[in-house]
Amino acid sequence: MANTPSAKKMTRKIAKRTAINRSRRSRMRTFLRKVEEAIASGNAETAREALRAAQPEIMRAAQHGIVHKNNASRKVSRLSARVKALAAPAAA
Structure with a gap:
C-alpha cells in the first residue's frame, strides 16, 4: 500500500x-x-x-496510445480490404 502522499496521489491518477x-x-x-x-x-x-x-475511432485510440499507430493502420487496412472484397463480387 502507498505510504507517501505522492504515492497515494499516483495510485489515484493511475486508477x-x-x-x-x-x-x-x-x-x-x-x-x-x-x-x-x-x-x-x-x-x-x-x-x-x-x-x-470505425476508422476515426481506431485512429483516435492510436493517437491516445491505446494501440500502436501501426497496429491501428493495419486494422483499418485489413478491414478496408475485406469490405472492398465484399463489394467486388456484387459489382461484377
Whole structure:
C-alpha cells in the first residue's frame, strides 16, 4: 500500500487513467465488432458505413496510445480490404 502522499496521489491518477483507457479500448472494440458483424452478414453497404464510422475511432485510440499507430493502420487496412472484397463480387 502507498505510504507517501505522492504515492497515494499516483495510485489515484493511475486508477483514473486506467478507467479512461479501458473505456476507449472498449469503444474501439465495439466499432470493430460492428464492422466484423456487417462483413459477416454480407451486406456491403452496411459494412462500408460501419468501417467509415470505425476508422476515426481506431485512429483516435492510436493517437491516445491505446494501440500502436501501426497496429491501428493495419486494422483499418485489413478491414478496408475485406469490405472492398465484399463489394467486388456484387459489382461484377
